[in-house]
Amino acid sequence: MSLPIVTATRYVLPLREGGSLPGVVEGNDLGTYVLKFHGAGQGPKALVAEIIAGELFRRLGLRVPELKLCELDPAIGRSEPDEEIQDLLVRSAGLNLAVDFLPGSFGYDGSSGEPDRATRARILWLDAFIANVDRSWRNTNLLVWHKELWLIDHGAALYFHHSWMSAQRFAALPYDATDHVFSTVARDVPGIDAELAAEITPELLTEVIALVPDEWIADGDRERYHGHLCARLADRSAWLPGGAR
Ligand SMILES: Nc1ncnc2c1ncn2[C@@H]1O[C@H](COP(=O)(O)OP(=O)(O)OP(=O)(O)O)[C@@H](O)[C@H]1O
Ligand SMILES: [Mg+2]
Incomplete structure (x- = not known):
């Protein structure tokens, strides 16, 4: 694909x-x-x-x-x-x-209603997993379009790749959810952790990493992304918002 x-x-x-x-x-x-x-x-x-x-x-x-x-x-x-x-x-x-391009969309600021709690917790878990620092009230990087919530702008996530910190270090890197738009549902996150983690199989990670064109990725780096993400998936107590289960 x-x-x-x-x-x-x-x-x-x-x-x-x-x-x-x-x-x-x-x-x-x-x-x-x-x-x-x-x-x-x-x-x-x-x-x-x-x-x-x-x-x-x-x-x-x-x-x-x-x-x-x-x-x-x-x-x-x-x-x-x-x-x-x-x-x-x-x-x-x-x-x-x-x-x-989503024409007529506007930036999510909570004023038009919140997505359901389960969705907010899911987004928070995933942002913590990919170490996304770009989902604060200042800049939610969420759009509302046709009354639904759309996620954009993940360019600042996976920042381990800028200096290629080790997989072990990335795996244990805490996630500071304080500024996250959905920080108020942090206590729900441990409850969905096992289910979400099970959905992210090694095959699924291989599939999404394979979508990156060769032009933007060095030889061997696909395996490195895979290794870092698998390591973080295996070591969730270190970064899970709301504390380890
Ligand atoms: N698919 C889209 N449809 C409509 N508007 C969009 C879309 N993607 C981005 N925008 C608008 O453009 C803005 C900038 O896009 P985006 O956040 O992806 O860029 P960026 O340069 O990475 O921004 P940032 O300054 O947040 O790092 C968004 O805040 C939004 O207003
Ligand atoms: Mg943005």
Whole structure:
């Protein structure tokens, strides 16, 4: 299995609220996408985290906008006057990550009602597992679309890969849930732990890691992601919000 590939045909506009300056583009399949660029600040590793984390969330029953790969010819940004954007597009020639654009969605701030408790606990467990620090009230990285909650922006997760800390160290890395949007359900997390952990099989991890294109991942690193995630799965007492069961 691999992610579908589209080609960008038009650069529509930059999403300035995003730190990595993602842009909205149209694809040759007539779809509209949020493009996350391999040439942006954190480089392709942020896109690797987006795929592994996003596809894991999806397989565990949470809503994540569809992910595709997008071939970019920087010439499509020719009429974009901003030099920073021109530079970003030129640096990002080739494959980038396309996130299905959810038109009319808005950022989750709790004011339109909360998702059910079980969903909140599930999201908290998974964010702790992938060490996602980007789900605070300041920046929930949750969108509300058609009255449903959608998870976006997992580029800061799996941060062990920036310096390749050892699998043992990552496995035992505590997760600080204090700032998490769903920190109030932390005490529910131990109760769903065994069930969720059992859903994440080694095969499932292999499957989501296989979706990362060769362009963004070094030889042998797929096994390293797999090893780190399996180690963290086996050592949950160290990081589980709400304490070990
Ligand atoms: N699929 C989408 N559909 C609609 N809007 C989106 C989508 N993805 C992102 N956005 C909008 O663009 C913003 C920036 O996207 P995202 O958080 O993925 O980028 P980022 O550069 O990683 O941001 P951050 O500054 O949070 O690190 C989001 O907060 C949201 O408002
Ligand atoms: Mg964001």
